[in-house]
C-alpha cells in the first residue's frame with residue numbers, strides 16, 4: 001500500500017461536492033462551460049472590494065523589505081490588535097490582541113482548535129446538516145464527530161444536543177449563518193444552548209467548549225442580525241475567515257478568537273499557537289494579514305447575493321419547489337421532490353444543472369444550491385429546474 005488505509009478509504013468515498021465538481025468538469029468539456037449551470041461550489045463569484053486591491057498595492061509600495069519573514073505563530077501583534085478592536089464591538093466584549101490568533105482560513109483555524117483540545121475518542125457534537133469537512137477535521141486529531149439533526153425549520157434542537165452530550169464530549173460546533181441551510185440561529189436558542197452546556201459541564205465536572213464557525217457572518221439578508229456568541233457562553237471560541245465576505249477564499253486568511261472570560265484561556269491560547277506551528281501552518285500568510293488589518297468591517301456588495309437569492313427563490317417557488325428562504329450565507333437547501341436526493345440531483349444533471357445531494361451534508365431528502373454565481377446561471381437553469389419538476393410530478 002503506497003498511501004495510508006485511512007486516506008485510501010477517504011479517497012475512494014470521495015465527497016459529493018468533489019464528485020459533482022468532477023462530473024461538472026466532464027459536462028463542461030462536452031457541452032461548453034456556458035451551457036452548464038454549476039451551483040455545486042461555495043466559491044464566491046464576486047470580485048473582492050476595490051479597497052482590497054488598493055490596500056495590497058499600498059502595502060507592497062510601502063513595505064520596508066523585511067515584511068516577508070517568520071513572525072509569532074499567532075500572527076503580527078498590530079494585525080491581531082486591529083482584529084480584536086473590531087471583534088470587541090461585534091461581540092460586546094473586551095477582546096485584546098492576546099485573544100486572537102490569525103489562521104489559514106476557518107479550515108486552518110478549526111484544525112488548530114481541534115489539535116489543541118482533542119484527546120483520542122473525544123467527541124465534537126454538531127447539528128446536521130453540516131459542512132462535511134468537519135468530520136475530517138475532527139478525525140485529523142483523533143476526535144469523533146457526533147451529529148444531531150436540526151428541527152424541520154433548521155433551528156437548533158437543544159434537547160437533542162443535550163441528550164448527545166456524554167463524558168467524552170469536548171465541544172459543540174455550530175455554524176451560523178449556516179452552510180448548507182442558510183439558517184441564522186436566534187439569540188434565544190443560543191442562550192438556551194449556552195445554559196444547557198453550562199449545566200452539563202457542571203454535572204460532568206468538565207469544560208465543554210462552544211465553537212462558533214462564522215465565515216458567513218457578514219453575508220446576511222433583509223437586515224438580519226447574527227447574535228453574538230461570547231455573551232451567551234463563557235467557554236466559547238469563534239473561528240472565522242475573510243474567504244467569503246472579501247471574496248478571497250484562495251488567499252487562506254482567517255482567525256480564531258477566544259472568549260476573554262473562558263476558563264484556562266491562557267493555556268488554551270498557548271496550545272492553539274503551538275498547534276498553528278506544528279500543523280505546519282507556522283503562521284497565517286503575512287501579506288494577507290496586513291491586508292485584512294486595514295479592511296476590518298469591509299465586505300463585498302451583499303446586495304448582489306440578495307438579488308441572486310430572490311431570483312432563485314422566486315423562480316423555484318413558481319416551479320413548485322419547497323424551501324425555507326435563507327437568512328444568510330449563499331446557499332439554498334430545498335426539499336428534494338422525491339425522497340432519493342441523489343437520484344433527484346442526477347435528474348437535474350441531465351439538464352446540465354449541478355447541485356449537491358443533501359445526503360452529502362448529513363441532510364438527506366434535500367439538495368444544496370450554491371447561488372454565488374452569475375445571475376445568468378440562475379435564469380439559464382430555471383427551464384431545467386421546471387422540466388425536472390414536471391417530469392417528477394408526471395411519474
Ligand SMILES: Cc1ncc(COP(=O)(O)O)c(C=O)c1O
Pocket residue numbers: 042104105106107108131175179213215240241242243249253254
Ligand atoms: C461552514 C464553513 N466553515 C468553514 C469553511 C472553510 O472556509 P475557509 O476558506 O475560511 O477555510 C467553509 C467553506 O466553505 C464553510 O462553508
